[in-house]
Amino acid sequence: MEVEQELYEVAIGLLARREHSRRELSDKLRGRAGDGGALDRVLDRLAEEGLQSDVRFAASFVRARVERGQGSLRIRQELGQKGVDSETQALALEDCEVDWFERALAVKVKRFGGAPPEDRREYARQARFLSYRGFTGEQVQYALENRDALDF
Template identity: 45%
Template sequence: MNEAEKSDHDGPSLRQQAIRLLARREHTRAELAGKLAGLGTPEEIQTVLADLEQIGLLSDARAASAYVRGHAGRFGAARLRQTLRTKGVPAEMIEEQVAELPDEIVRAREVWERKFGTAPRDAREWAKQARFLQSRGFATEVIRRLLKESTA
């Protein structure tokens, strides 16, 4: 049985599986390698990934850019950085993506207005709003400044 016949009986080839995943959304090399693990040997997976990079179907920079574009309206720079790190994006590429974002205070204000819209009435509510913004990855100084402006 040749390779083409084998892939018909055993399901899609490693390359076909990788292309299917990339058709749904951009993936980093590390993410795609993780999703393909168990479907082939590490050497086969690395070969497929190298081929996909060479023909332009796989790009860490494009995946990072797509992620940041899609999530910058909801998360702060710290959260975006952390998620990109877990996706295997190199540190210098992460910093390039984060540097292109609008001012963090502007993004934090938009998130805060969607969630709360009114200034905290007391210390307990101030803490609640601050914790929410912190969980979204906004810097402590940005949160302090935003909540101070809202109560002024």
């Protein structure tokens, strides 16, 4: 029982700093756990007590990444790497109520200004940037071809 209490206290400390997914906590605590059963029991206890929630983590993560100018594809990929299931990812992205087309345009304007790309080479460079940020092809096209960007 001593190992479980230590794991629990370390997990509480981690969760006090920021939200963590179940997999993140598991990865961080695995080295301290003697057997896998103790770690699973601690993670289950944290979830039952409402101290750890993948839903809450995903919502927080999505908000932070939207503020950083990332698109839904990149956010979804990173959530998957953090162990969040696809259903929770979809719910978090829906709940954030972001117009991804306008978000792509805002990121483009912030980085490259409001004028459309001057030539094909510049268009491709800006498109690569927005794609890397996680915006879909349609969102990238909207951002690069929107003539109203000067009013942004």
